[in-house]
Amino acid sequence: MVDKEKSKGRGRPRAFDRDRALDQAQALFHAQGYEGIGVAALAQAMGVNPPSLYAAFGSKAQLFEEVLERYARSALPVDTLLAEGAEPVAALTALLRVAAAIYTADPQAPGCLVLEGARGADPDAALRARVWREASAARIAAFVAHTHAGKAATVADYMVSIMSGLSADARAGHDVARLTAVADMAALALQEMLTKAG
Amino acid sequence: MVDKEKSKGRGRPRAFDRDRALDQAQALFHAQGYEGIGVAALAQAMGVNPPSLYAAFGSKAQLFEEVLERYARSALPVDTLLAEGAEPVAALTALLRVAAAIYTADPQAPGCLVLEGARGADPDAALRARVWREASAARIAAFVAHTHAGKAATVADYMVSIMSGLSADARAGHDVARLTAVADMAALALQEMLTKAG
DNA sequence: CTAAATTTGTAATGATCGCTATATAAATGA
DNA sequence: TCATTTATATAGCGATCATTACAAATTTAG
Known part of the structure; x- marks a missing residue:
């Protein structure tokens, strides 16, 4: 019984682009953190007033959840790097090096939105981020389990x-x-762990 | 010209134990994070009213700074583990294992107060924590530089x-x-890095 | 053309934020 | 004794927090 967005309904049409608004929200959450940015600032950057934000997304936490999902699905090319037949050490090393590059690519949005969100003080936001943190761990574990x-x-x-x-x-x-440099050093442990007996 | 605490002065004596108050503040900051705990809750846990807290510590950020220093000096036995003649791989491995134990020792205060504080959204608190983060890095670098x-x-x-x-x-x-388990796996990279040529 | 539905902007809600003005209490120095 | 100094408790400061009443605006359904 949850209303999903219908492309055309009866009332007044939405005056903003939902995806572009989410892009702005993602940029602010990434730059300032969930607790570092307020709804008023979010709404202003999204070109929307608070009531429209709440009508469209439910709450600040739900908005964050939508942003997290978009980010988690697109930030790292995990499915490409951890393809089924890939050599484990090389694939995981590549993942670390790509992460190092992506985390530093935008100086105004450093680090990983999911992993930083999972450490925040707000229990609601941290819980939602931890879902994706654990999903990533499960994704990697499944890849490693093949070999x-x-x-x-x-x-x-x-x-x-x-x-x-x-x-x-x-x-x-x-x-x-x-x-x-840290990623490459960390990769040494992958090499040791996955190529030696034990 | 900064007034330092004198053990005996003229006016009304302080009614609380400054060290015990700092202990309480440290517990709350560690459990909830700098932004997760408010001055009102801090003062109550410290058995003090907000004006006394400000008179004794200056501000929330300065109180956090004092807590950080106490924690950074006592949380990890770095000077013992990284003694001058210690074997590098063994010493650094021991440091990681001790960190793993200490970070999980108190379920209500998980992780490292400094490293978590360095990641917070509040720029003032994060800056103060990063001082100690960098001090630790420098301490480790000096130890490794010996060999x-x-x-x-x-x-x-x-x-x-x-x-x-x-x-x-x-x-x-x-x-x-x-x-x-993560610490031990990370130690494999130390072994590779510090015992092979390159 | 009217009614129902939905979004809009304005403005405000109560709660909490870090912080402090003020007055009183309790100590010492003269 | 009495002025000085410091700490205390009460109470409240303005700002910001996430959230929402409310009414006007704009759409489609009938």
Whole structure:
């Protein structure tokens, strides 16, 4: 019984582009964090008044959830990098290096929106972000399990932990070279873990 | 010309224990984050009214700074673990394992107060926490430089990044076993980095 | 042309934010 | 004793928080 957006209904038509509004919200959430940006500032950047924001998205937390989903689905090319037949060490190393690049690509939106959101003080926002954090861990674990079933959980934990550290580095202002150096060093552990017996 | 606390002065004596008040503040900041706890709640937990808090500590940000310093000096036994003659791989591995244990020791205060504070949305608090984050990186870099001067900066970056990831894991609710598994896997990269030529 | 439906902008809600003006209480120094 | 100094508690400051009443505007259905 939840109303979904119908392309054409009866009343007054919406005066703003929902996707463009979400783009603006994503930029602000990424730059300032969930708690660092207020609804008034969000609404202004989205070119909308607060009541329209609430009518369209429900609440600040629900807006954040929609932004998180868009980001999680598009930020990292996980499905491309972790294709079924890919060599595990190379694929995971590539994922870390791409993360290092993407986390530093936009100086005004450093780090990973999901991983940073998962650490926020607001329990509602953190919970919603953690859903995607865990989804990413599960995605990596499934990939690793194809070749190293017994190590999948630990390797996935390790990957998410490394990416969380890279995200924090990016937010601390480190540049792509420093992030990449850390990513490459982290890859040494992948090599050891996945190519030696144990 | 900054007034320092004198053990005895003229006026009415302070009615609370400054150190115990800082303990309470540290517990709340650690549990809820700088932005997650308000001055009113801090004052109540410290057994003090807001004006006394401001008279004793200056501001919320300055109180946080004092808490950070206490925490940074006492949370991890860095000076013991990174003693001058210690073997680098073993010492740094031990530091990661101790961090994993400490970050999960108190379920109500998971993670590292400094590393989590350095990530907050409040620029004032984040800046003050980043001072200690960088101090830790410098401390580790100096230790590594004794034996591997050319790799000190990258290894220090790596260590801080790993610890930041472990702190995020702790805040996500992972237990000490999962954190330790990640720490041990991260140690494989230390072994590779510091015992092979390059 | 009218009624129902939906979005719009204006303006305000109560709550909480960090912080402080004010007056009183309690200590010391003269 | 009495002025000075410092800490105390009460109470409230303006600002901002997420959220929403409300009425005017704009659409389609009948």
